Amino acid sequence: MNISKHWYSAKPTALTTILYPFSALFGVLSFLNRLMTKPKATKFKVPVIVVGNITVGGTGKTPFIQWLCNELKQQGIRPGIVSRGYGANLDAYPSQLPINPDPFIYGDEPSLLAQNTGVPVVIDPDRAKAVNYLIDQNNVNLIISDDGMQHYKMWRDMEIAMVDGTRLFGNGWLLPAGPLRERPNRLNKVDLIISKGHAIHHFQSHSVMELNPQRPVNPDNPNEILDNKESITVIAGIGNPESFFNLVKDMGYQIEGREFPDHHSYSIDDFLELQDSPIIMTEKDYIKCQHLNLNNLWVVKIEPDFDAEFKNRLHNKIRNLMSSQ
Numbered sequence: 001m002n003i004s005k006h007w008y009s010a011k012p013t014a015l016t017t018i019l020y021p022f023s024a025l026f027g028v029l030s031f032l033n034r035l036m037t038k039p040k041a042t043k044f045k046v047p048v049i050v051v052g053n054i055t056v057g058g059t060g061k062t063p064f065i066q067w068l069c070n071e072l073k074q075q076g077i078r079p080g081i082v083s084r085g086y087g088a089n090l091d092a093y094p095s096q097l098p099i100n101p102d103p104f105i106y107g108d109e110p111s112l113l114a115q116n117t118g119v120p121v122v123i124d125p126d127r128a129k130a131v132n133y134l135i136d137q138n139n140v141n142l143i144i145s146d147d148g149m150q151h152y153k154m155w156r157d158m159e160i161a162m163v164d165g166t167r168l169f170g171n172g173w174l175l176p177a178g179p180l181r182e183r184p185n186r187l188n189k190v191d192l193i194i195s196k197g198h199a200i201h202h203f204q205s206h207s208v209m210e211l212n213p214q215r216p217v218n219p220d221n222p223n224e225i226l227d228n229k230e231s232i233t234v235i236a237g238i239g240n241p242e243s244f245f246n247l248v249k250d251m252g253y254q255i256e257g258r259e260f261p262d263h264h265s266y267s268i269d270d271f272l273e274l275q276d277s278p279i280i281m282t283e284k285d286y287i288k289c290q291h292l293n294l295n296n297l298w299v300v301k302i303e304p305d306f307d308a309e310f311k312n313r314l315h316n317k318i319r320n321l322m323s324s325q
Contacts, residue, residue, distance in 0.1 A: 002259070004056075004240075007170040007179040019177035027174050030150070030182065038152040044131050046141050047157040047321045052149030054186050055169060055179040057239020057262055059162035060196040060209055060304070062109055062284065065146055067304045069117040072142060075315070077322070078119075080140035082130035083110045084147060085123030087263045094124035094133040103287045108263055112287050113146065127154040142322065149190075150181050157321055159190040164240065165198030165208065191317060197243070207310035213247045216280045216298035219290065226278055226298045229253045234280045237264035237288075248280055248300065255280070268292055 006013045051068070053059045065081065072079045085095075087107040095106070097120075103111040106123060114121040120138040124130035127148050134143060148154055149161065170179040187193055193206035200206060218224040226232075232253045236244045237260035245257040260270070266289045271279070279297050281289065286299045306314075 003176075004170075004179065007173075007177075008167055009171065012171065016171060016173065016177045020173065023174040023177040026176070027183075030174075033150075034152050041128070041153060041155040043155050043157075044143070045135055046143055047325055048131060048143045048145060048155060049158045049160060049318075049321075050145045050148050050154075050156040051160045051162065052145070052147045053162045054149065054182045054184065055164065055167075056175065056181065058167070058243065059164050059239070060194075060211065060302075061147065061162050062112060063211070063302045063304050064160075064162060064194065064209060065113060065144055066116050068144060069113075069119055071311075071314075072318070073119075075318070077142050077318070078140050079117075079142045079144055080120045080122070080134045080138055081110075081113055081117070081144050081146055082127050082134055082148075083107070083113070083121065083123045083145075084125055084127065084151075085110055087265075088123055090123075093126070094122050094130045096133070096137065097121045097123070104265065108284055108288055109146065112284055115287070116283070127151050142318075149186075158192075158317065160192045160194060161187050161190040162209075163187070163193060163195045163200060163206070164243075165195040165200050166243065167240065168200065192314065207306060207313075210305040211247065212303040212305050213251060214301045214303060215251065216248075216253075216278075216300050219286055219297060219299045226280070228278060232256070232278050232280055233258060233274050235260060235270075235285060236282060237266070237285050238262055238282055244282055244300075247302075253280070260285075264288070266292065 006015045051061055051065050069079050085107045089105050097106050097114040101111040101114050110121050110123050122130045122134040127145055131143055169184055174180045194209050195206050196209050199208050216226040229252050232255045234245055234248050234255045235258045239262050241259040248255055283299055283301055
């Protein structure tokens with residue numbers, strides 16, 4: 001069952017109505033967690049930037065963090081990344097990812113970030129421990145937390161909130177009856193708001209992140225582009241599959257979209273009926289399919305783009321952050 005269809009329904013559904021009392025409980029527990037843990041958070045030796053959201057999945061965090069790491073490195077900054085490591089299969093934490101991480105051991109998003117940024121990535125459900133480990137074991141002078149806005153045990157010097165400009169906040173209810181981790185007024189307290197794809201009218205001060213999908217390429221030969229645009233299967237195991245399907249359609253491909261659960265662990269059985277047609281997927285999906293040795297997979301890389309005003313504002317905030325340490 002895809003509960004997100006209920007979260008983003010125009011009217012309350014039977015399921016969300018049943019779940020609403022649990023949302024009220026979730027709200028109370030979240031408030032108590034923030035009240036009890038935030039005052040105890042301890043400042044770290046280097047600044048920490050949290051890139052997170054107030055909804056569940058699909059706001060463009062991963063491509064933005066990759067872009068941000070490259071921007072920081074161009075400024076001579078030595079960033080590192082910490083992550084909860086959702087989907088990781090480890091006996092002990094914290095754990096730093098190797099150069100070529102196995103996503104089935106370290107999780108798909110941390111593995112993709114390590115692969116595409118070349119910066120040290122450390123995972124631990126306790127992000128504060130991950131930050132201290134990253135500082136102790138690596139020559140970093142700024143840390144990005146992949147998600148973690150609600151992880152109040154971890155000190156943060158700057159918060160960047162990602163919002164899906166199309167879906168916004170769904171039915172406006174907290175989990176599990178809606179997609180919200182915190183209420184929208186939480187965004188009034190962050191340093192930057194980034195809206196994926198479309199401008200939003202709820203908050204005057206925000207920037208739009210345009211998503212520029214690159215043409216599908218053969219992962220074994222990135223110079224080879226998929227020219228055939230008919231009878232294409234597109235699969236997506238991400239927070240908002242429909243957004244990826246629309247990106248591919250906008251490139252002129254005639255597609256059949258197939259949704260998988262977010263963070264889905266792919267096996268050869270998922271492709272038994274699809275071996276005769278080209279299959280387009282995200283980088284996040286492909287990193288869990290590369291071991292299958294299929295020759296009909298094509299990968300779309302997403303390149304974020306911002307206007308000059310946002311870049312200047314971001315760079316100024318980061319310069320001030322670094323100079324204040």
